[in-house]
Each structure stands twice: as C-alpha cells, then as structure tokens.
Amino acid sequence: xxxxxxxxxxxxxxxxxxxxxxxxxxxxxxxxxxxxxxxxxxxxxxxxxxxxxxxxxxxxxxxxxxxxxxxxxxxxxxxxxxxxxxxxxxxxxxxxxxxxxxxxxxxxxxxxxxxxxxxxxxxxxxxxxxxxxxxxxxxxxxxxxxxxxxxxxxxxxxxxxxxxxxxxxxxxxxxxxxxxxxxxxxxxxxxxxxxxxxxxxxxxxxxxxxxxxxxxxxxxxxxxxxxxxxxxxxxxxxxxxxxxxxxxxxxxxxxxxxxxxxxxxxxxxxxxxxxxxxxxxxxxxxxxxxxxxxxxxxxxxxxxxxxxxxxxxxxxxxxxxxxxxxxxxxxxxxxxxxxxxxxxxxxxxxxxxxxxxxxxxxxxxxxxxxxxxxxxxxxxxxxxxxxxxxxxxxxxxxxxxxxxxxxxxxxxx
Amino acid sequence: xxxxxxxxxxxxxxxxxxxxxxxxxxxxxxxxxxxxxxxxxxxxxxxxxxxxxxxxxxxxxxxxxxxxxxxxxxxxxxxxxxxxxxxxxxxxxxxxxxxxxxxxxxxxxxxxxxxxxxxxxxxxxxxxxxxxxxxxxxxxxxxxxxxxxxxxxxxxx
Numbered sequence: 001x002x003x004x005x006x007x008x009x010x011x012x013x014x015x016x017x018x019x020x021x022x023x024x025x026x027x028x029x030x031x032x033x034x035x036x037x038x039x040x041x042x043x044x045x046x047x048x049x050x051x052x053x054x055x056x057x058x059x060x061x062x063x064x065x066x067x068x069x070x071x072x073x074x075x076x077x078x079x080x081x082x083x084x085x086x087x088x089x090x091x092x093x094x095x096x097x098x099x100x101x102x103x104x105x106x107x108x109x110x111x112x113x114x115x116x117x118x119x120x121x122x123x124x125x126x127x128x129x130x131x132x133x134x135x136x137x138x139x140x141x142x143x144x145x146x147x148x149x150x151x152x153x154x155x156x157x158x159x160x161x162x163x164x165x166x167x168x169x170x171x172x173x174x175x176x177x178x179x180x181x182x183x184x185x186x187x188x189x190x191x192x193x194x195x196x197x198x199x200x201x202x203x204x205x206x207x208x209x210x211x212x213x214x215x216x217x218x219x220x221x222x223x224x225x226x227x228x229x230x231x232x233x234x235x236x237x238x239x240x241x242x243x244x245x246x247x248x249x250x251x252x253x254x255x256x257x258x259x260x261x262x263x264x265x266x267x268x269x270x271x272x273x274x275x276x277x278x279x280x281x282x283x284x285x286x287x288x289x290x291x292x293x294x295x296x297x298x299x300x301x302x303x304x305x306x307x308x309x310x311x312x313x314x315x316x317x318x319x320x321x322x323x324x325x326x327x328x329x330x331x332x333x334x335x336x337x338x339x340x341x342x343x344x345x346x347x348x349x350x351x352x353x354x355x356x357x358x359x360x361x362x363x364x365x366x367x368x369x370x371x372x373x374x375x376x377x378x379x380x381x382x383x384x385x386x387x388x389x390x391x392x393x394x395x396x397x398x399x400x401x402x403x404x405x406x407x408x409x410x411x412x413x
Numbered sequence: 414x415x416x417x418x419x420x421x422x423x424x425x426x427x428x429x430x431x432x433x434x435x436x437x438x439x440x441x442x443x444x445x446x447x448x449x450x451x452x453x454x455x456x457x458x459x460x461x462x463x464x465x466x467x468x469x470x471x472x473x474x475x476x477x478x479x480x481x482x483x484x485x486x487x488x489x490x491x492x493x494x495x496x497x498x499x500x501x502x503x504x505x506x507x508x509x510x511x512x513x514x515x516x517x518x519x520x521x522x523x524x525x526x527x528x529x530x531x532x533x534x535x536x537x538x539x540x541x542x543x544x545x546x547x548x549x550x551x552x553x554x555x556x557x558x559x560x561x562x563x564x565x566x567x568x569x570x
Contacts, residue, residue, distance in 0.1 A: 349478070352476075352537075353477050356420070382453040383452065383453045
C-alpha cells in the first residue's frame with residue numbers, strides 16, 4: 001500500500017457518508033462516531049431503497065408457483081446469486097445462500113465433515129479463529145472423533161507459514177482458517193496457505209467475514225475450496241450470507257437440512273435431492289436479505305473495493321498514528337499491514353469501562369472477547385476494546401475516539 | 414446523558430484501585446465462583462461462617478471497575494454480619510439495582526448507594542450485581558453463579 005495520502009481524489013467520502021442515514025444522529029448528546037462495523041456494518045440508502053422496492057413490487061415465494069410475483073421474486077433471488085458469483089469470480093451454482101458465515105461453516109462441517117472425515121483424521125484451525133470456526137469442528141470431534149490441530153501465532157498476531165506447514169501430518173484431512181482476524185486485524189497469507197494445503201491434497205475452508213467488506217475476492221485466485229462471509233458486515237441486511245464451494249465438492253457432499261426446495265422428488269420410501277446449489281437451500285430462504293446483499297455488492301463495486309480498501313487503510317493508519325502517540329495504550333495485532341480495525345487496552349482500565357465511557361462520548365466500539373476466547377488467552381488478557389472502521393467513517397470519528405480515550409484516562413487517572 | 418462522574422464516582426474508583434478484602438481465604442467454609450460470560454468478569458467469593466456470622470470474607474478474580482468496586486464494598490459491608498443480615502443486604506442491593514428499592518431500603522444501604530448511577534445503564538447492572546449474586550451462591554451453598562443461562566436465578570437483574 002502507498003504511504004502517500006491518497007484521499008482518493010476521485011471519491012468524495014463525505015458525500016458517501018451521507019448515503020448512510022443512520023450515521024447522522026447523536027448518541028448521548030454527542031455526534032455518533034460508529035466504530036463497530038466489524039460487528040455489523042450499516043446499510044446505505046441504495047440498499048434500503050432496493051429492499052423497499054422488492055417488498056413493494058416483487059415479493060412472493062421463490063422457485064414455486066406460476067404467478068407473476070413468484071417469478072419476479074425468483075428472478076431477484078437468482079439475479080442476486082449471479083451478482084455474488086460474478087463478484088467472487090465463480091459459477092452461480094457454487095454460491096449457496098446461508099444466514100451468515102456461521103451457518104456456512106456448520107454446513108461444511110456437517111455436509112463435508114460427516115461424510116468424508118472419520119475418527120483420527122486431523123482438522124487444522126488456528127489460534128486466532130472466531131468461535132464460529134472452532135465450535136463446529138469441536139462438535140464434529142465429539143461426534144466422530146476427528147482431532148483438532150491448532151496453528152500457533154506469533155506475539156504480533158501473525159501466522160508463520162512454517163508453523164502452518166508444521167501442523168500437517170499424513171492424517172490431516174481438512175483445514176479451516178480465518179482470512180482476516182476480527183480481533184487483531186491480521187490479514188493471513190491465505191493464498192499461500194491454500195497452496196500448502198493443496199500440495200498435500202487437503203481442502204481448505206476460509207472464513208472471510210472480515211475480508212469480504214474490505215477487499216476484492218477472487219475465488220480462483222485465492223484457491224480456497226470453501227469461502228464463507230456474512231452480508232451484514234458489508235452493507236447488507238442480517239440474514240444474508242454466502243458459502244462459496246467448489247462444485248466438485250458440493251456435488252459430493254451431504255445436504256445440511258432436509259425440506260422443500262432441496263428435493264427433486266419425494267415419496268415416503270425415497271427422496272431424490274435437487275442439484276447444487278438448491279440441494280443446500282432447504283425451505284424458504286431469506287429472500288429480502290439476499291436481494292439486499294446483491295444491492296450492497298453493486299453499491300460497493302460502484303465505489304470500487306480497491307478505493308474502499310485505500311480509504312480504510314488511510315483511516316486505520318491515521319488512528320494508529322494518533323493512538324501510538326498516546327501514553328498508556330497497548331495496541332494488539334500486527335505492526336505492519338492490517339485490516340481496518342484496532343484492538344487496544346488502556347493501562348489499568350477494563351475494556352468494559354472503556355466501552356461505557358466512550359459510549360457516553362458518542363463513540364460506539366466493541367469491548368469484550370470478540371468471540372475469540374482462545375486468542376484472548378494467548379494474548380493474556382480477559383478482553384480488549386476494539387475500534388473498527390469502514391469507508392463511511394471519517395477522521396473526525398477517529399478524533400472522537402481519541403478524545404474519548406483521554407476522558408477514560410482522566411476518570412481513571 | 415449520564416454524567417460519567419455519577420457512574421464512576423470517586424469511591425468506586427478508589428475501591429477499584431485498592432480493593433478491600435482482595436485475595437484468597439484458606440481455609441474457608443463457603444465459596445462460589447461468579448462469571449459473566451458476556452464480558453468476562455470472573456470472581457471467587459470465599460467466606461468463613463462461624464455460629465451464623467460471616468466472620469471473614471474475601472474475593473479474588475478480575476473484571477471491570479464497577480464489578481471490582483462492588484465486590485470490595487460488599488465484602489467490607491458484609492464482613493462480621495450475621496448470615497441472615499447478609500442475605501437481606503443481597504436482596505436490598507439487588508432491588509436497588511432494578512429500581513425496586515424503597516427509600517427506607519436505600520437509606521439502609523448507605524454508601525452502597527453509589528451504585529445507583531450504574532442502574533441507569535442496563536448493560537452494566539450485571540457488573541454491580543455479580544459479586545452479590547456470587548455471595549448469595551456461596552452462602553446458600555450453590556456451586557456458582559452466572560449472569561447468563563440456567564444459573565441466572567435473578568433473571569433481569
């Protein structure tokens with residue numbers, strides 16, 4: 001990344017901020033500085049309008065019914081699948097709509113894990129995984145006896161490729177790793193990790209929740225066998241999520257849930273499953289959230305994810321510069337490049353007290369373990385405070401954060 | 414807007430910095446573990462009960478300023494009191510935190526009223542109540558207390 005101030009001359013970020021009506025309000029009498037987009041992002045007017053338009057004029061159940069609205073809803077839903085597929089550089093049938101990344105990982109643990117893994121097989125995860133990429137594999141362990149291998153991290157919160165490779169044995173049958181750490185901001189060398197795994201014939205699932213909102217993702221380039229992310233962290237509604245899976249895997253996998261839409265025919269003796277992707281989409285899906293996700297991807301691509309990445313890099317670098325200039329602040333995570341989020345601590349102050357005082361100053365951050373308790377243990381802290389940035393944030397939001405931290409230090413001084 | 418000084422009063426900050434009765438009691442007759450899985454507040458309360466009196470009381474663990482000050486002030490207040498009175502105080506404190514304490518009860522709580530400011534912040538009430546919750550579990554002989562799930566005897570507190 002360039003160290004030059006980019007301020008992407010072509011993009012008017014103040015104007016873009018105004019696309020997000022929710023940001024224009026006060027919190028406890030102070031201008032809202034929303035720095036919790038890594039937990040859930042906000043939706044621009046374009047997405048909100050598309051959702052209203054869909055519900056006003058197109059909604060009915062999909063893939064059934066011969067009437068006009070059912071056809072419109074089906075078109076909107078399948079168009080969304082095409083938008084996602086184009087965005088990811090994959091085939092439409094390789095896009096499975098799920099409620100979020102958690103469901104995507106559970107689907108793979110169930111549909112692939114229960115079918116192809118057996119007792120003694122090893123599954124590799126890392127120390128920095130979100131609980132969503134730990135618990136499904138532990139459940140599989142308890143059920144069929146697979147063994148979890150945990151890749152360690154450095155003190156700076158990095159995964160070294162040597163350490164990753166060392167976790168493999170001839171029993172390794174699956175790898176499931178986070179692309180960008182939601183706690184540390186670490187951007188893992190996921191392409192190289194996929195190459196290493198594939199050189200040993202092992203498939204890889206990548207949890208891309210914190211990557212998808214901030215960078216262009218091409219499935220062929222990354223090389224992952226499975227890739228999951230949640231729409232609500234990238235300007236779309238909650239309930240929209242994506243599991244990309246290579247068709248060759250999806251075809252061989254067990255379905256996740258049984259029900260309508262995932263079948264070709266049902267008798268009381270036997271059911272024939274539908275083709276992919278429908279085999280994995282039992283029941284009426286979250287049609288409106290998925291339509292919203294397509295609108296969100298269109299919106300992000302209109303600005304350009306590369307421009308967004310540059311802008312967010314600029315914001316996080318500005319925040320790091322200001323925080324590093326303060327006394328008594330500990331910043332977790334990599335020294336070098338990171339995603340637009342910063343986990344930090346203030347000497348002798350618990351993160352929850354930080355969170356409460358910042359909130360009263362209008363600054364919304366997350367305080368806690370961020371669903372990464374094993375990582376907290378590795379860092380030797382019960383919790384951290386985390387400020388996360390999106391392209392709709394401004395330098396003024398960072399300044400509000402810094403002022404809020406000063407207020408914390410004054411109270412606890 | 415809540416004034417942060419109403420919440421983080423000097424007495425709370427002082428107890429957070431230098432908590433009273435902080436450490437382990439060995440041996441003790443009663444103990445319980447209290448945990449808030451949502452924020453990680455984690456305390457052990459240890460008591461020595463002799464002839465129906467809480468003759469010694471201590472706490473160990475970690476958490477936010479509100480929970481630590483609550484534990485410190487609780488142990489200072491309850492130490493030396495009969496168990497019955499301790500259980501009454503637990504109930505009174507809990508009532509104050511959910512806004513159900515009478516003026517008379519509040520008066521009896523005395524300097525514990527510094528936690529009234531916390532009652533205005535729903536997501537922090539559990540921080541103040543956790544040590545009391547845990548003391549209750551210790552005195553009643555339950556294994557522990559959690560602010561969440563099945564062990565949450567005080568739904569909403």
